[in-house]
Amino acid sequence: MRRRVIGSILDSIMGLSMMAVTAGSMMASPALAASPETGAARFSALGCGGCHAVTKPDPGMTIAQRVARKGPDLWFAGSKLRADWLKGWLPAPKAISGIRYDRLAPETNPPAHPAAPAKDVPDLTAYLMSLTDPEMPTGVVPRERPEPVGMLQGRILFSREQQCFACHRLETRAGVEAGGITGPSLEDAGRRLNPDWVYAYLVDPRRYVPVPRMPVYFGTVYSDYGKAEMLTLARYLETLAP
Ligand code: HEC
Numbered sequence: 001m002r003r004r005v006i007g008s009i010l011d012s013i014m015g016l017s018m019m020a021v022t023a024g025s026m027m028a029s030p031a032l033a034a035s036p037e038t039g040a041a042r043f044s045a046l047g048c049g050g051c052h053a054v055t056k057p058d059p060g061m062t063i064a065q066r067v068a069r070k071g072p073d074l075w076f077a078g079s080k081l082r083a084d085w086l087k088g089w090l091p092a093p094k095a096i097s098g099i100r101y102d103r104l105a106p107e108t109n110p111p112a113h114p115a116a117p118a119k120d121v122p123d124l125t126a127y128l129m130s131l132t133d134p135e136m137p138t139g140v141v142p143r144e145r146p147e148p149v150g151m152l153q154g155r156i157l158f159s160r161e162q163q164c165f166a167c168h169r170l171e172t173r174a175g176v177e178a179g180g181i182t183g184p185s186l187e188d189a190g191r192r193l194n195p196d197w198v199y200a201y202l203v204d205p206r207r208y209v210p211v212p213r214m215p216v217y218f219g220t221v222y223s224d225y226g227k228a229e230m231l232t233l234a235r236y237l238e239t240l241a242p
């Protein structure tokens with residue numbers, strides 16, 4: 001008798017924990033949660049891979065190979081871009097740069113980017129966020145807004161010492177959109193880009209863009225800046241968001 005009571009108590013505990021297990025696996029089921037695997041399948045089915053590379057290119061890309069690329073590499077998308085930005089942009093993409101990606105000379109009116117079907121956006125986002133650069137240091141750039149002196153240093157580097165705005169659009173303090181169209185717009189850099197990636201990119205642009213069109217500011221070739229200046233710029237860009 002006693003054994004049966006204990007047995008039925010055990011049964012109900014087991015039953016409860018089985019229910020918990022079932023509920024847990026239902027929550028993790030692909031129908032409810034975004035899945036990078038489904039995202040990868042949708043990425044190829046939608047033809048995204050026709051324009052975007054998702055594996056790191058071999059070193060030594062030629063200019064002809066660069067021009068043959070239709071869109072930016074996405075092998076480090078999860079290190080570069082933010083999930084919330086992707087979720088908003090993929091179903092309703094707006095031009096980021098003002099010139100065609102597959103031209104080296106300026107040619108305006110790039111074709112509109114294909115919109116991803118809304119139902120695929122969570123899986124595509126999970127997939128793109130899973131594509132990271134394992135060698136990129138993280139936790140390098142502080143997320144807080146810099147002190148006024150840091151903001152000033154950033155502004156001086158970006159707009160006085162260098163004319164970054166000659167190629168990059170941004171919103172001025174007066175709320176006016178200004179700047180060139182050769183490079184990607186930086187007006188919402190603080191929402192679109194991961195500051196650790198911005199820093200890694202400014203220190204070693206060729207790692208991410210093997211045939212760059214942007215001057216390399218880090219090092220002695222062009223401007224003789226060090227890591228401190230690149231950090232100041234990364235922190236400054238993090239504050240840009242309309
Ligand atoms: C016809 C070529 C083409 C196809 C197809 C295409 N893309 Fe793109 N994609 C581009 C170009 C070009 C850009 C750069 C746009 C700009 O700078 O304005 C871009 C930009 C992006 C970006 C931003 C990358 C960054 O680093 O800023 C993401 C993310 C992206 N595409 C994802 C996708 C996904 C997902 C699909 C499939 C649903 C897709 N693309 C299909 C050409 C393409």
Ligand code: HEC
Binds near residue numbers: 163
């Ligand atoms: C001569 C034009 C030019 C100037 C000047 C320039 N850039 Fe760029 N920048 C580009 C282009 C073009 C790209 C896209 C990558 C490439 O093709 O090299 C880019 C990419 C970037 C990116 C990555 C954005 C993205 O979405 O991929 C950042 C961040 C950036 N530049 C910051 C800067 C900063 C900071 C300065 C000034 C210190 C600067 N740029 C000056 C042309 C320029």
